[in-house]
Amino acid sequence: MVDNHRAHSDPAHASAAGGVLVVGQIGRDLVISTDRVPDPGASVDVAERLEMWGGKGANQAVGMRQLGTPVGLLGVVGEDEVGERLLASARADDIDVRVVVRRGTSALLVDVVDAEGRRRLFEHVPAEALLTGGDVYSAREAVARADTVCLQLQQPEPALLEAARLGTATGADLVLDGAPQTPKVRALVGQARVVRANAHEGELLTGIALESEEAALSAARGVLDEGVEVVAFGVADAGDLVVWDEGHRFLPHGPQRVLDPTGAGDAFLAGLVTGLRNGAAPAQAGELAAACAASTVQRLGGRPDLSALRP
Numbered sequence: 001m002v003d004n005h006r007a008h009s010d011p012a013h014a015s016a017a018g019g020v021l022v023v024g025q026i027g028r029d030l031v032i033s034t035d036r037v038p039d040p041g042a043s044v045d046v047a048e049r050l051e052m053w054g055g056k057g058a059n060q061a062v063g064m065r066q067l068g069t070p071v072g073l074l075g076v077v078g079e080d081e082v083g084e085r086l087l088a089s090a091r092a093d094d095i096d097v098r099v100v101v102r103r104g105t106s107a108l109l110v111d112v113v114d115a116e117g118r119r120r121l122f123e124h125v126p127a128e129a130l131l132t133g134g135d136v137y138s139a140r141e142a143v144a145r146a147d148t149v150c151l152q153l154q155q156p157e158p159a160l161l162e163a164a165r166l167g168t169a170t171g172a173d174l175v176l177d178g179a180p181q182t183p184k185v186r187a188l189v190g191q192a193r194v195v196r197a198n199a200h201e202g203e204l205l206t207g208i209a210l211e212s213e214e215a216a217l218s219a220a221r222g223v224l225d226e227g228v229e230v231v232a233f234g235v236a237d238a239g240d241l242v243v244w245d246e247g248h249r250f251l252p253h254g255p256q257r258v259l260d261p262t263g264a265g266d267a268f269l270a271g272l273v274t275g276l277r278n279g280a281a282p283a284q285a286g287e288l289a290a291a292c293a294a295s296t297v298q299r300l301g302g303r304p305d306l307s308a309l310r311p
């Protein structure tokens with residue numbers, strides 16, 4: 001862990017090789033499950049409440065680590081006591097947080113889930129809780145050390161461009177999750193090995209509504225033509241499609257009850273990256289990814305529990 005203005009020179013830090021670096025959000029995650037969401041002026045009892053470290057970056061990193069992958073995390077936590085606790089939790093999960101930036105107030109995510117498994121997410125992500133290009137440059141040794149760099153496309157453009165520049169310069173595989181917010185971030189697709197998006201994000205990425213397997217296949221083929229090796233797109237309310245040059249595999253949602261969909265995509269990514277990084281064929285990596293997502297929809301909150309699925 002360093003502050004955002006200091007470059008890294010710890011030799012032990014620089015010598016450890018390999019692993020995944022997840023570039024993304026870290027925050028304090030409060031999850032409340034309730035039978036129903038109250039009308040204005042009314043109140044309801046909370047059935048269950050969880051408080052944990054979370055955010056998409058954290059949840060992806062935790063998932064990968066549970067699957068046996070060495071993981072470092074690059075994100076921002078507050079200079080506050082909450083930030084201290086987030087880092088302690090990350091270390092307890094065996095995530096390398098040496099390049100996590102301390103600044104401002106920690107992000108807060110409040111996930112309210114009703115009895116039908118519908119969630120309402122309240123996100124307080126102060127501007128200082130987002131990564132800057134300078135943050136990423138300061139973490140350049142960690143980027144150089146990683147064999148795989150996972151970028152959450154919700155982060156600001158300068159941070160994403162810098163991470164992609166540094167990662168590709170050292171030959172790391174680039175993995176993109178989410179929808180690009182700007183044309184320059186969209187252009188990173190051509191440098192990525194793996195691109196994953198839910199159905200909505202996939203539509204923003206390709207301009208094609210991913211309402212059927214056929215539509216998702218045609219959209220994904222377009223992305224493969226940009227040089228990507230594996231594309232995983234959600235198909236609305238149906239499943240996920242993993243596509244590579246020579247084939248594709250559709251992974252339908254199983255019959256399991258969805259308690260809370262939060263984090264299922266992040267768990268899917270954790271499985272996909274772990275599988276591919278371990279040398280599995282895309283179809284097998286996709287099977288692992290789908291099992292990770294199916295496990296996570298049955299849990300409250302975005303934090304996965306994938307240890308039993310470790311390959």
Ligand SMILES: Nc1ncnc2c1ncn2[C@@H]1O[C@H](COP(=O)(O)OP(=O)(O)O)[C@@H](O)[C@H]1O
Nearest residue numbers: 198234253254262263264265266268293294297
């Ligand atoms: N019933 C279900 N069974 C298994 N997986 C599901 C189910 N419903 C949704 N999913 C998974 O949830 C993912 C949602 O992705 P995404 O919206 O990116 O989630 P998040 O960003 O919260 O992790 C889908 O790609 C799919 O893998």
Ligand SMILES: [Mg+2]
Nearest residue numbers: 178198265266
């Ligand atoms: Mg997602």
